[in-house]
Amino acid sequence: xxxxxxxxxxxxxxxxxxxxxxxxxxxxxxxxxxxxxxxxxxxxxxxxxxxxxxxxxxxxxxxxxxxxxxxxxxxxxxxxxxxxxxxxxxxxxxxxxxxxxxxxxxxxxxxx
Amino acid sequence: xxxxxxxxxxxxxxxxxxxxxxxxxxxxxxxxxxxxxxxxxxxxxxxxxxxxxxxxxxxxxxxxxxxxxxxxxxxxxxxxxxxxxxxxxxxxxxxxxxxxxxxxxxxxxxxxxxxxx
Numbered sequence: 052x053x054x055x056x057x058x059x060x061x062x063x064x065x066x067x068x069x070x071x072x073x074x075x076x077x078x079x080x081x082x083x084x085x086x087x088x089x090x091x092x093x094x095x096x097x098x099x100x101x102x103x104x105x106x107x108x109x110x111x112x113x114x115x116x117x118x119x120x121x122x123x124x125x126x127x128x129x130x131x132x133x134x135x136x137x138x139x140x141x142x143x144x145x146x147x148x149x150x151x152x153x154x155x156x157x158x159x160x161x162x163x
Numbered sequence: 164x165x166x167x168x169x170x171x172x173x174x175x176x177x178x179x180x181x182x183x184x185x186x187x188x189x190x191x192x193x194x195x196x197x198x199x200x201x202x203x204x205x206x207x208x209x210x211x212x213x214x215x216x217x218x219x220x221x222x223x224x225x226x227x228x229x230x231x232x233x234x235x236x237x238x239x240x241x242x243x244x245x246x247x248x249x250x251x252x253x254x255x256x257x258x259x260x261x262x263x264x265x266x267x268x269x270x271x272x273x274x275x276x277x278x279x280x
Contacts, residue, residue, distance in 0.1 A: 092276075093273055094167075094254055096271070097270075100267070141206065148219055149194075150208050150211060151196075153206040155203070155204060156205045
């Protein structure tokens with residue numbers, strides 16, 4: 052069965068620093084992978100998705116993620132953090148039954 | 164084109180009462196998914212419905228919880244005889260269907276935050 056593991060439930064970075072949020076997946080078939088962002092008291096918004104077209108995926112708000120099959124990873128990065136990036140980020144994988152399975156989330160804190 | 168609409172945004176119920184959560188999918192979407200979010204636990208899948216059909220309810224608790232998506236009207240998640248442990252945020256998402264969801268992901272509503280007192 053497909054699943055994702057997010058390393059680190061909380062990550063803190065300084066404003067302007069690199070953001071790196073880690074996600075590893077488990078899948079017996081080529082996966083469809085997603086990153087979602089959730090701002091306080093809101094629903095989830097799709098940041099980006101991997102659907103096998105390209106290994107480096109660019110999303111909204113300057114985020115991107117790279118699919119690495121050899122490492123079974125799909126880490127999310129942003130070169131320079133902004134205060135408005137403070138939110139919770141979820142890595143997710145679509146399984147064979149058309150369900151999207153989410154990781155436990157990583158809360159990103161931006162330090163001034 | 165309104166997105167996925169959930170109401171109410173906040174719901175307070177006393178133990179033993181019933182909670183009814185509503186979800187209107189995006190226009191044209193016929194597939195609805197319900198998730199529950201507890202602090203530090205991420206989103207847990209509950210149920211997947213098409214119009215008038217439950218496709219997958221493997222994440223639904225066996226008792227007190229039910230869901231429907233009638234031909235007309237919103238999808239309803241119903242929790243009978245609520246207990247404190249039901250307090251959580253409940254999110255609804257929709258898609259055009261399997262071929263769409265793996266390309267675009269789901270579109271989520273803003274959630275209903277249920278508090279059981």
